[in-house]
Amino acid sequence: MSSRYSLNQATTKYWPLEEVVAASAKAGLSWIGLWREPIQEYGVDKAARLVEDAGLKVSSLCRSGFFTSTDAAERKAKIEDNRRAIDEAATVGTSVLILVSGGLPTGSRDLDGARAMVRDGLAELAPYAEERGVKLGVEALHPMFCSDRCVVSSLSGALDLAEQFPASQVGVIVDAYHLWWDADIYRQIERAGERILSYQVSDWVVPLPEDTLLGRGMMGDGSIELRRLREACDAAGYDGPVEVEIFDQKLWDAPGQEVFDLALERYQEHVA
Known part of the structure; x- marks a missing residue:
């Protein structure tokens, strides 16, 4: 099952890309998840070569979207930035661009x-x-982020949007942290079927920190039935990579290799 494991580089935010890639290759992994800002800083073409030379594939590129503005010029600028994000996804060789x-x-x-x-x-x-060979993955965020970050707050809502387009163009992201609470989640995962483009894992820990955006925990430290959700995605037909994506200041401040090793261990224990 580790053949599906992918560490999203946001989990080890301050660890240089070269080291994340090297650790993933050394561990015999097949996948890595990339984030737009650090690969832009590194150089998108250079990042693509780095990953390819290590024998890895990119599970997804995070993130783009942010469509909501009442200013016409700002909306146009956002669309152009999203086009650049699509180009970046194609350059690094992933078919999944995650949209908030x-x-x-x-x-x-x-x-x-x-x-x-x-x-x-x-x-x-x-x-x-x-x-460009890229699918747009609509990610629903927890309702606490509705006002300031993401007006799509459920998998049902994400599917309502995605289903207005061909499955070859638009799908959905199943992020355990954002969706685990929903009493309808398993029916919606079944509904999603071929539109599931990624399953992302972290855990819901209490109490949440003051900055709720950084409230994700290491798998096994919280409340989510991560394996059950993974099995539901599998049953719906998803057989792609499983991304570990954790926003946690304590993890960001820890040595990258230490976090990498712990995440892989916890994935095997609680997700695979």
């Missing part, structure tokens, strides 16, 4: 309008993405 929709525009309470902006953004980008 964006929160409510400043001063707005129009949730339906914000979600319509997400739909319109997908409509503008999906054909271009397909031409």
Whole structure:
């Protein structure tokens, strides 16, 4: 089952890309998850060569989206940045670009309008993405992030958007941290079927830190039935990589190799 394991580099935020790639290759892994900002800083073409030379494949590129704005010029700029993200995904050789929709525009309470902006953004980008061999993965975030980060707050809502487009263009991301609480999650995973583009794991720990964005824990330290969710994705037809994506300041501050080893161990214990 470790053949499906992928460490998203956000889990070891301060560990240089060369070292993450080297550790993944040394461990005999097949996959690595990349993040836009660090590969831009490193050089996208250079990062692509680094990963390929190590014998790895890129499970996904995080992240783009953020479609919600009431300013026409800003919306246009966001679309152009998303086109660049699609190009970056194609360059590093992944077929999955993960999208976070964006929160409510400043001063707005129009949730339906914000979600319509997400739909319109997908409509503008999906054909271009397909031409580049990239699928757009709509990621729902926990409802606590609805106002400021992501107006798509459930897998059902993500599927309602994705199903307006061909499965060859738009799918969904199943992130355990954001979706585990939903009483309807297993039915929605079954509904998602071939549209599942990634299963991402971390754990829900209590108490949450003051900065809830950094509230993800190491697998096994929290409340989520991670293996059950993985088995549900498998039953729905998903057989792709499983990404470990953890935002935790304590892990970011720890030695990269230590976090890498612990994550792989916990994956085997609680997910595989």
